[in-house]
Amino acid sequence: MAAPLGGKGAPHRPVLLDESLKFLVPERGGFFVDCTVGLGGHSEAILNASDKTRVLGIDRDPAALEYTRQRLASFGDRFKAVHANFNEVALLLSEAGESGPAGILADLGVSSLQFDSAERGFSFRFDAPLDMRMNPTTGETAADLLATLPEVELARIIFEFGEERHSRRIARRIVEQREQGQPITTTKELADLVLRAIGGGKWKQIHPATRTFQALRVAVNKELDELAQFVETSIDLLERDGRFVAISFHSLEDRIIKRELRRLSGQCQCPPRLPLCNCGARKAVEILTRRPITPGQAELDENPRARSAKLRAALKLTPKGVVN
Numbered sequence: 001m002a003a004p005l006g007g008k009g010a011p012h013r014p015v016l017l018d019e020s021l022k023f024l025v026p027e028r029g030g031f032f033v034d035c036t037v038g039l040g041g042h043s044e045a046i047l048n049a050s051d052k053t054r055v056l057g058i059d060r061d062p063a064a065l066e067y068t069r070q071r072l073a074s075f076g077d078r079f080k081a082v083h084a085n086f087n088e089v090a091l092l093l094s095e096a097g098e099s100g101p102a103g104i105l106a107d108l109g110v111s112s113l114q115f116d117s118a119e120r121g122f123s124f125r126f127d128a129p130l131d132m133r134m135n136p137t138t139g140e141t142a143a144d145l146l147a148t149l150p151e152v153e154l155a156r157i158i159f160e161f162g163e164e165r166h167s168r169r170i171a172r173r174i175v176e177q178r179e180q181g182q183p184i185t186t187t188k189e190l191a192d193l194v195l196r197a198i199g200g201g202k203w204k205q206i207h208p209a210t211r212t213f214q215a216l217r218v219a220v221n222k223e224l225d226e227l228a229q230f231v232e233t234s235i236d237l238l239e240r241d242g243r244f245v246a247i248s249f250h251s252l253e254d255r256i257i258k259r260e261l262r263r264l265s266g267q268c269q270c271p272p273r274l275p276l277c278n279c280g281a282r283k284a285v286e287i288l289t290r291r292p293i294t295p296g297q298a299e300l301d302e303n304p305r306a307r308s309a310k311l312r313a314a315l316k317l318t319p320k321g322v323v324n
């Protein structure tokens with residue numbers, strides 16, 4: 001497989017790489033879990049930081065894993081890759097006979113391999129079937145959702161996951177088309193439909209279909225389902241002084257991570273008027289990023305796709321079940 005390219009045709013560069021390493025501190029050695037190994041950029045840097053690091057890479061995209069297994073083969077037994085959903089991280093570690101990772105990284109969102117592969121249907125830059133599954137071996141495609149979901153559900157998805165204020169108009173058009181026996185099945189058909197629906201004749205920086213495409217991708221891949229549980233599970237798995245780093249690309253994702261880390265740092269997240277706390281707040285971590293870390297101008301110039309990235313990090317205090 002040819003080396004995938006990042007934005008502007010530059011070689012793939014992992015988002016917020018230096019910042020991720022600063023919080024993960026891989027130079028101390030140990031076992032790390034890269035829950036979204038993708039093309040292996042972050043994993044490779046962790047492995048290069050010390051010859052005493054080992055990495056388990058997880059990804060639900062078989063194509064990414066195949067590429068990365070080959071690319072990082074020179075690390076031998078220090079790198080292993082497994083095809084799975086990161087929501088299963090606890091089970092994967094126990095199956096691998098591993099416990100107490102020194103660091104867990106989740107660099108959420110789409111990889112450049114997915115975004116730049118026309119046939120995967122993630123991007124309206126190419127005309128292709130509307131698939132958008134990160135794991136193409138299972139689940140419904142974006143075209144399936146457009147063909148089957150009720151109009152109100154489509155509008156909700158486009159509004160909530162895409163923050164698209166014309167969501168109802170777009171959903172109406174999608175349903176009208178399928179009622180006329182012309183369901184939307186390709187990226188180009190959807191991009192054209194969005195332009196027609198919102199009259200996007202004059203647009204400047206961001207194509208008007210971007211938000212609808214993002215919304216569908218989040219829905220197809222159930223990207224927000226179980227994210228809060230994943231954060232808590234990861235924190236519980238870490239060894240004492242272990243580091244958790246999450247990079248998100250979507251405000252809803254970032255909100256979930258922020259809330260979970262605050263709750264796990266002991267800050268109650270219940271609505272203000274609730275007489276008793278029932279959110280389960282407990283002091284398991286210290287938050288290392290008071291505000292999310294975002295890419296600097298130099299990184300954005302090199303990789304415009306990093307523009308919405310936000311990094312949050314936390315330090316594990318006491319392992320679960322251990323009383324200090």
Ligand SMILES: C[S@@+](CC[C@H](N)C(=O)[O-])C[C@H]1O[C@@H](n2cnc3c(N)ncnc32)[C@H](O)[C@@H]1O
Pocket residue numbers: 013014015035036037038039040041042043058059060061064084085086087107108109110111112134
């Ligand atoms: C932004 S890319 C990661 C890029 C990677 N850090 C690198 O340096 O190449 C995100 C990756 O996470 C994977 N992914 C997203 N959600 C996942 C999940 N729930 N379980 C496993 N992998 C997931 C995607 O398939 C994609 O390959």
